[in-house]
């Protein structure tokens with residue numbers, strides 16, 4: 001699983017998150033995720049199963065976080081916005097300090113047998 005560390009000067013500074021970003025008008029979740037990963041990491045992905053959607057009330061606002069499995073179709077993830085990225089096995093993911101909204105998705109991923117995942 002590709003894990004990304006947020007920048008020093010951002011909200012949720014230095015916390016870990018999944019690549020992605022905010023949905024723009026008229027986009028589906030999957031379109032937004034594909035676009036954001038292309039913009040941030042310069043690679044093309046195929047979106048798979050929806051993992052979970054959570055709502056978290058931060059001090060700066062409320063985030064509705066929809067998380068999906070995805071796999072890389074072309075390219076190698078590049079660091080553009082993040083401090084660092086790490087590839088971790090699902091069982092290693094709890095060693096990072098995740099943004100609070102991500103905790104339920106991280107738990108589900110750690111309990112998923114990744115050999116059973118399918119992508120369209």
Ligand SMILES: Nc1nc2c([nH]c(=O)n2[C@H]2C[C@H](O)[C@@H](COP(=O)(O)OP(=O)(O)OP(=O)(O)O)O2)c(=O)[nH]1
Pocket residue numbers: 010011012016017018019020021022063065099100101102
């Ligand atoms: N991309 C992403 N954002 C997450 C995750 N968990 C989580 O709480 N967030 C929050 C951080 C941001 O407030 C918002 C996503 O914003 P963004 O990715 O488009 O851009 P950003 O961090 O530069 O946003 P911001 O600091 O300007 O609000 O969702 C996650 O796993 N991935």
